[in-house]
Amino acid sequence: MYLKKIELKGFKSFPYKTTIEFNGGITSVVGPNGSGKSNISDAVRWVLGEQRMKSLRGEKLEDVIFGGTQEKKAMSYCEVALTIDNQDSIMDIDFSEVTVKRRAYKSGESQFYINNEQCRLRDIKELLLDTGIGKEGYSIIEQGKIDEILSSNSASRRRIFDEASGISKYRYKKDEAQRKLNKTSENLERIYDVFFEIE
Numbered sequence: 001m002y003l004k005k006i007e008l009k010g011f012k013s014f015p016y017k018t019t020i021e022f023n024g025g026i027t028s029v030v031g032p033n034g035s036g037k038s039n040i041s042d043a044v045r046w047v048l049g050e051q052r053m054k055s056l057r058g059e060k061l062e063d064v065i066f067g068g069t070q071e072k073k074a075m076s077y078c079e080v081a082l083t084i085d086n087q088d089s090i091m092d093i094d095f096s097e098v099t100v101k102r103r104a105y106k107s108g109e110s111q112f113y114i115n116n117e118q119c120r121l122r123d124i125k126e127l128l129l130d131t132g133i134g135k136e137g138y139s140i141i142e143q144g145k146i147d148e149i150l151s152s153n154s155a156s157r158r159r160i161f162d163e164a165s166g167i168s169k170y171r172y173k174k175d176e177a178q179r180k181l182n183k184t185s186e187n188l189e190r191i192y193d194v195f196f197e198i199e
């Protein structure tokens with residue numbers, strides 16, 4: 001499983017469709033200050049569902065959409081697609097290649113896609129659980145992240161080990177099941193209330 005391709009359109013400093021292909025091994029992105037290198041890693045975290053604008057180095061949701069220059073006017077939407085190789089079936093989906101895409105409009109609306117089928121952000125999160133690729137995954141180590149990991153408390157640090165050892169998925173499923181159980185208990189109580197009222 002590895003990242004094969006990133007396609008950006010209208011994202012931050014990339015107004016035109018830009019495709020970055022990775023051919024295995026190590027790829028370095030080099031360029032002068034302010035040329036958009038960090039915008040590429042922002043794009044990756046954004047597709048994976050990052051909503052905290054501070055972490056994307058912006059303030060408002062629309063700050064990820066190309067804001068215009070003297071040569072090109074501002075855009076009303078942006079989209080980023082990641083194509084991930086899945087020949088080793090690490091992602092639990094019946095495709096040897098998976099494209100995860102997010103599109104957002106200035107209105108604040110966001111759409112998510114897996115292999116061009118519209119889906120929920122939750123579907124993307126579930127697909128990538130335990131792969132290390134999620135927006136909180138350890139596959140993206142941004143500036144200051146190592147310091148943050150070293151100085152965080154043991155519970156936060158443990159989340160990284162849980163993800164690497166494949167436990168996150170089960171923790172997520174357990175929390176989901178617990179939520180459903182709580183909801184069912186509430187519903188049962190309501191039914192009992194109605195039952196005793198009409199008895």
Ligand code: ATP
Pocket residue numbers: 011012013014031032033034035036037038039040062063064065066067068
């Ligand atoms: P450094 O080497 O200094 O860290 P960098 O190559 O990582 O720089 P980025 O921080 O990725 O550069 O890109 C900064 C550039 O992106 C700035 O020129 C900024 O104007 C531009 N930029 C950011 N958001 C937008 C936006 N919404 N619309 C247009 N341009 C944007």
